[in-house]
Amino acid sequence: MTTSIDTHAVRAALLSRLDALGARLDQVEQDFAQPHDPDSGEQAIERESEEAEEAIGDAAVAEIAATRAAIARLDAGSYGLCVSCGDPIAPARLAALPAASQCIACARAAGS
Structure with a gap:
């Protein structure tokens, strides 16, 4: 783990994000x-909304998993290190995406 990471602040941010995702x-x-709605026209609109909400829910579930994995990396002392190559993840990337598990190079190579 890099020494410049404030693990307490990161943990607080990750836990806060988990709360927000759980609420979503x-x-x-x-x-x-x-x-x-008993009206068939309204039902069609509601079903379209449900599809969008399902996508939002799926994204939230995936982000919850990534956030929990980041907390596990914090606990293991490996937070801030790329899970693919082991190199440090850039602080700017972690600031923008605290649950990031890969450095930019590995994320690009993986297509994520």
């Missing part, structure tokens, strides 16, 4: 639980 996922689940 709860909202998506609540929206899915709502009954459909």
Whole structure:
């Protein structure tokens, strides 16, 4: 782990993000639980909205997994190191994407 990383601040930011993602996922689940409008035209619109909300929910689930993995790397002492090559991840990348698990080069090579 690089010494310039404030692990307490990173942990707080990651936990805060987990809370926000959990709230987003709860909202998506609540929206899915709502009954459909009896009007067939409204139902079509609602179904389109559900597809968008499902995509949002899927993205939230993926981000939750990445955030939990980042917390696990913090606990293991490997946060800030690329999981692919082992090189340090640029501080600017971690500041922009605290759950980043790869350096820019490896992320580009992986297509993510």
